[in-house]
Amino acid sequence: MAASTLTEVARLAGVSPATASRVLNGSARTPGPDIAERVRNAAESLGYIPNAQAQGLAKSSSGLLGLIVHDIADPYFSAIARGVQDAAREQGKMVLLATTGGTPADERVAVAAFAARRADSIVIAGSRSTRPADQDGNAELAAELDRYCRNGGRVGVVGHPVVGASASEGYHVVAVPNEELAAELARQLAANHAQEFVIVAGPEGLLTSDDRVRGFQKGLAAAGKPPAEVMHSGFDRAGGYEAGQLLAARIKADQASGAASSRPCIFAVNDVMAIGAAAALRSEGLRIPRDASVAGFDDIETLRDFRPALSTVRLPLEEIGRLAALGTAGNSAADVSAGAVTGQVTLRRSTETPPQVAA
Amino acid sequence: MAASTLTEVARLAGVSPATASRVLNGSARTPGPDIAERVRNAAESLGYIPNAQAQGLAKSSSGLLGLIVHDIADPYFSAIARGVQDAAREQGKMVLLATTGGTPADERVAVAAFAARRADSIVIAGSRSTRPADQDGNAELAAELDRYCRNGGRVGVVGHPVVGASASEGYHVVAVPNEELAAELARQLAANHAQEFVIVAGPEGLLTSDDRVRGFQKGLAAAGKPPAEVMHSGFDRAGGYEAGQLLAARIKADQASGAASSRPCIFAVNDVMAIGAAAALRSEGLRIPRDASVAGFDDIETLRDFRPALSTVRLPLEEIGRLAALGTAGNSAADVSAGAVTGQVTLRRSTETPPQVAA
DNA sequence: ATAAGTCGGGAAAGCGCATTCCCACCGCTC
DNA sequence: GAGCGGTGGGAATGCGCTTTCCCGACTTAT
Numbered sequence: 016m017a018a019s020t021l022t023e024v025a026r027l028a029g030v031s032p033a034t035a036s037r038v039l040n041g042s043a044r045t046p047g048p049d050i051a052e053r054v055r056n057a058a059e060s061l062g063y064i065p066n067a068q069a070q071g072l073a074k075s076s077s078g079l080l081g082l083i084v085h086d087i088a089d090p091y092f093s094a095i096a097r098g099v100q101d102a103a104r105e106q107g108k109m110v111l112l113a114t115t116g117g118t119p120a121d122e123r124v125a126v127a128a129f130a131a132r133r134a135d136s137i138v139i140a141g142s143r144s145t146r147p148a149d150q151d152g153n154a155e156l157a158a159e160l161d162r163y164c165r166n167g168g169r170v171g172v173v174g175h176p177v178v179g180a181s182a183s184e185g186y187h188v189v190a191v192p193n194e195e196l197a198a199e200l201a202r203q204l205a206a207n208h209a210q211e212f213v214i215v216a217g218p219e220g221l222l223t224s225d226d227r228v229r230g231f232q233k234g235l236a237a238a239g240k241p242p243a244e245v246m247h248s249g250f251d252r253a254g255g256y257e258a259g260q261l262l263a264a265r266i267k268a269d270q271a272s273g274a275a276s277s278r279p280c281i282f283a284v285n286d287v288m289a290i291g292a293a294a295a296l297r298s299e300g301l302r303i304p305r306d307a308s309v310a311g312f313d314d315i316e317t318l319r320d321f322r323p324a325l326s327t328v329r330l331p332l333e334e335i336g337r338l339a340a341l342g343t344a345g346n347s348a349a350d351v352s353a354g355a356v357t358g359q360v361t362l363r364r365s366t367e368t369p370p371q372v373a374a
Numbered sequence: 375m376a377a378s379t380l381t382e383v384a385r386l387a388g389v390s391p392a393t394a395s396r397v398l399n400g401s402a403r404t405p406g407p408d409i410a411e412r413v414r415n416a417a418e419s420l421g422y423i424p425n426a427q428a429q430g431l432a433k434s435s436s437g438l439l440g441l442i443v444h445d446i447a448d449p450y451f452s453a454i455a456r457g458v459q460d461a462a463r464e465q466g467k468m469v470l471l472a473t474t475g476g477t478p479a480d481e482r483v484a485v486a487a488f489a490a491r492r493a494d495s496i497v498i499a500g501s502r503s504t505r506p507a508d509q510d511g512n513a514e515l516a517a518e519l520d521r522y523c524r525n526g527g528r529v530g531v532v533g534h535p536v537v538g539a540s541a542s543e544g545y546h547v548v549a550v551p552n553e554e555l556a557a558e559l560a561r562q563l564a565a566n567h568a569q570e571f572v573i574v575a576g577p578e579g580l581l582t583s584d585d586r587v588r589g590f591q592k593g594l595a596a597a598g599k600p601p602a603e604v605m606h607s608g609f610d611r612a613g614g615y616e617a618g619q620l621l622a623a624r625i626k627a628d629q630a631s632g633a634a635s636s637r638p639c640i641f642a643v644n645d646v647m648a649i650g651a652a653a654a655l656r657s658e659g660l661r662i663p664r665d666a667s668v669a670g671f672d673d674i675e676t677l678r679d680f681r682p683a684l685s686t687v688r689l690p691l692e693e694i695g696r697l698a699a700l701g702t703a704g705n706s707a708a709d710v711s712a713g714a715v716t717g718q719v720t721l722r723r724s725t726e727t728p729p730q731v732a733a
Numbered sequence: 734a735t736a737a738g739t740c741g742g743g744a745a746a747g748c749g750c751a752t753t754c755c756c757a758c759c760g761c762t763c
Numbered sequence: 764g765a766g767c768g769g770t771g772g773g774a775a776t777g778c779g780c781t782t783t784c785c786c787g788a789c790t791t792a793t
Contacts, residue, residue: 018489018525020779031743036781043782047741062521064574067490068430069779072748077427082471088456088692090449090676097447101475109487112441112471114459128468130377131426149644162421166377290679297681317449317646320611320653333447379749390773395751403751407773428749431778 019061039065052293071133080108080131081137085117089251090315091285092153095140095173098336116213117141119178120216126159128145136169136343140336142250143175143281146220153178171339175222187342189335189356193312194230195222196328200282201234201308203360206324207368208280208308212243212265215258215283217250224250227284227312243282255288259295266306267299279307280366286311286318286327293325293365308366313366324363331356382664387416398424430492439467439699440488440496444476448610449674450691454557457695465703467494476500478511485518495528495702499695501609502534505579512537512699517658522663530698534581546701548694548715552582552671553589555687555717559641559669560593562719565729567639567667571602574617574642574651576609583609586643586671602641614647618654625665626658638666639725645670645686646679652684652724667725683722690715 025035026119030050037044038051038190039058045051051198057063057225058195071077078104084092096112103110111134113125122139129137137160144153157179160170176188203210214231232242242371246261248254289311295301303309311318314329335356384394389409396403397410398417404410430436439462443451455471462469470493474480481498482554488496496519503512516538519529528544535547563571571589576583591601607613607618628636639704642648648670652662662668662682670677673688694715 021781022779032780033743033745033782034741037742040781044741050742057582064486065490066431066779067487068427068492069748071780072425072431072750072779073779075748086456087446087459088449088452088675090447090452093449093452093455094448096452096471097445097473100446100471110471112455112459112469114456127423128426130423132468133425133427287676294679300537302535303445315676316447317674320649320680322656322681380751381749391750392752393772396772399751403771425749428778429751430750431780432751434778550783602788 019063021063021065021320024054024057024061024063025356026158027061028054030054039063040070048251075133076135077133078108079111079129079132079134080106081111081113081124081125081132081134083113083115083125083139083141084139085115085141087112087114089287089371090317091287091313092140094316094332095336095339097283098333098338099138099140099340100336101333102337102344106340110111115141117144119149119156123152123156123159126156126163130163130166130168130252132137134168136171136340137163138171138173138336138337138339138343139177140173142217142221142223143178144218144220145178145222145225146218149220157176157181164366169343170344173335173339177281187338187339189342191223191330191335192358194233196330196360197227197230197282197284198234199311199325200360201231201240201326203362204280204282204308204310204366205235205240207366210277211238211279213262213279213281214243214245215255215262215281215288216245216247217254217284217288219247221250224257226285231282232321248287248288250285252287252291252294255283255291258288258292259292260282260299262292262307263296263299263301266301267295270306277306281307281309283309283311286313286315286325289325289327289365290318290321293321303365304367308368310362310366314361323365323367326362326364326366329359329361331358377425378422380422380424383413383416383420383422386420387412389413396508398422398691399429414428430522434492435494436492437464437467438470438488438491438493439702440470440472440484440491440493442472442474442481442484442496442500444474446471446473448646449676450646450672451499452677453691454695454698457692457697458497458499458699459695460692461696461699461703465569465699474500476503477594478503478508478515482511482515482518485515485522489518489522489525489527493527494528496522497530497532497695497698497702498536499532499698501576501582502537503577503579504581505577506582508579515584516540518610520683527670528702530702531699532694544702546698548698550582550689550694550715551717552585553592555689555719556586556589556641556643556671557593557596559671559685559687559719560599561597562721563639563641563667563669563725564594564599566598566725569637569639571599571639571641572621573604574614574621574640574647574649575604575606576613576643576647578606580609590641608648609644609647611650611653612648614642614650615654616650617642617647618651619658621651621666621697622655622658622660625655625660629665636665640666640668642668642670645672645674645684648684648686649680652680662724663726667726667727669721673720682724682726685721685723685725688718688720690717 038054059197115121164185248258281328310326384391397413472484523544531547669685
């Protein structure tokens with residue numbers, strides 16, 4: 016028993032399909048009240064559900080919004096996803112989800128799939144990469160997106176424009192002031208930390224990571240500090256843990272030798288990495304903030320109960336998702352500027368300097 | 375400039391649309407190699423992307439899988455979503471996401487929307503509710519789902535069957551042994567805890583919460599303990615926090631009066647609530663496990679670095695999502711049994727009994 | 734009262750594709 | 764060499780809906 020069709024409803028109501036269509040969906044023309052009533056009753060009794068595919072085909076617009084994330088289980092992305100979902104609901108759209116693991120090649124595939132489904136717009140979250148290995152992938156992704164835009168699609172990007180994308184019509188990027196905020200974080204940390212700074216970064220070439228590293232170094236410089244050492248690792252908890260282990264060994268060695276520069280201030284470029292690093296230190300018997308300061312970035316909600324409370328930079332993730340989705344709605348140039356987002360350096364216990372340990 | 379169509383490709387290749395269709399999508403009939411080559415080249419040069427809507431219309435199957443969750447930003451759901459997404463990808467489907475906040479009425483709307491999009495299958499995650507207020511919503515949801523199934527849709531549910539759904543064809547529920555696991559947790563905790571037990575539960579009528587409460591009480595009984603007091607609250611961190619505040623006040627009063635039953639063992643029916651409760655205790659100056667034991671349920675990944683490490687029941691969330699999605703794939707009755715899932719009681723520091731505090 | 738102007742409804746033409754049916758042509762057998 | 768099944772390609776139909784166009788009936792102005 017297949018779902019009933021508009022035609023069936025029309026027949027039961029004794030009207031033409033055209034009329035039925037007009038009353039069941041908002042058309043410019045509104046049939047008479049009595050007819051409308053009849054049609055609505057017929058639809059009701061048949062349990063009529065319009066076929067969105069057919070509707071989409073007919074008016075070439077699908078009511079779909081494609082969302083591309085690296086990993087939906089990552090709290091960073093799921094927070095953004097919530098914002099996107101919210102905005103989509105407001106626009107009466109449904110969201111199509113694609114997770115790609117962050118490789119441009121997979122992202123290209125996802126874009127193509129969205130294009131095939133005639134998604135009205137696409138939101139891409141997740142860091143862009145400039146790694147040489149991703150170069151071809153980036154080019155193809157950019158080409159795919161450009162084509163999508165040329166065909167009338169609108170795309171919203173979180174963070175950086177897609178590498179190599181020509182700034183064609185329909186592009187909207189929600190700028191995240193990673194660099195500025197990282198600099199500000201560095202400045203505030205520098206005020207209380209005499210010891211060396213270490214940056215636990217993601218893979219080189221990951222734009223978000225690179226920006227935060229650069230900003231942090233600038234902030235350090237502005238505060239008259241020497242640049243921090245940068246350790247590259249995975250952009251996730253495991254990466255942070257790995258770096259943390261290295262650091263733990265070093266700290267313990269320093270402590271054993273009574274060297275001056277123990278108790279480093281560690282800046283991990285995102286909260287999840289920071290947690291990983293902290294876990295590594297702890298598993299080596301070190302304590303935070305006694306033996307090291309740790310700061311992250313993002314202010315992931317689920318991690319706010321972490322102890323010691325993590326110093327970080329609050330980013331309005333959900334809002335960012337909203338803006339990215341909203342930016343693809345209608346309008347145009349004007350809202351590009353409105354797409355700016357602000358964060359907030361948030362110092363907590365993990366970077367407190369114990370008075371008794373002061374230099 | 376609209377996207378190019380199959381017809382255009384066919385014309386450029388000098389063949390009929392039928393032939394073009396046959397080569398570009400796997401048809402039973404395969405055109406000659408030379409022709410296929412021509413068509414493929416034409417498609418390539420035109421940047422042809424098949425219109426999935428039209429394809430869906432023509433073969434009435436959309437390649438869509440609808441996923442319904444309460445809140446995608448909740449780590450519990452995002453973990454499940456990852457599993458679903460994975461399974462969907464394997465099946466060559468895309469996932470449509472809907473978040474409903476858990477109200478049956480909204481879920482009904484989501485199901486209808488999925489039905490309109492002719493999603494091949496629907497996965498519903500998130501606890502069912504039997505609250506009186508949701509009765510009507512449940513009935514409507516069940517009706518909507520039944521209709522969807524009758525029209526050939528397949529639905530996978532994690533946890534409990536939808537309240538009131540007739541077990542029609544195409545239903546698949548992934549059973550989660552909440553009760554058994556909660557009982558086991560209670561047994562294990564009872565072995566080390568002489569003091570009173572308190573259950574921080576979700577709203578009454580939330581099946582998942584109710585099951586875990588019931589199981590825990592049974593486990594307690596099996597261990598010869600009196601039943602635990604049950605506090606109802608929100609099923610989220612805020613709910614846990616709220617209950618935690620009440621408990622903190624009580625514990626402090628007990629401690630002040632030197633009463634015997636201080637240091638309760640608190641079982642929160644999910645990890646997020648447990649974290650909330652723990653945060654509340656801590657904000658009142660109480661320490662875990664010194665002043666109280668706390669256990670949760672789910673073993674949320676992001677929370678594993680929480681200190682003190684949270685005793686909980688590990689649930690293979692991602693696997694659950696996979697199974698739910700896979701269950702809607704093809705096959706039928708046989709895999710219903712295969713849909714069983716096992717969890718693992720995991721005791722950690724948060725429920726350790728300090729020797730020196732022993733009764 | 735008649736002409737011009739609405740308004741409400743229906744017929745029909747797509748939207749882009751899959752697929753059934755049909756036909757021309759091939760090599761084959763007897 | 765004529766009849767045969769088989770094969771590869773095209774014409775046409777339909778999926779369910781929107782939308783333009785058209786037409787009859789009604790209203791209003793002269």
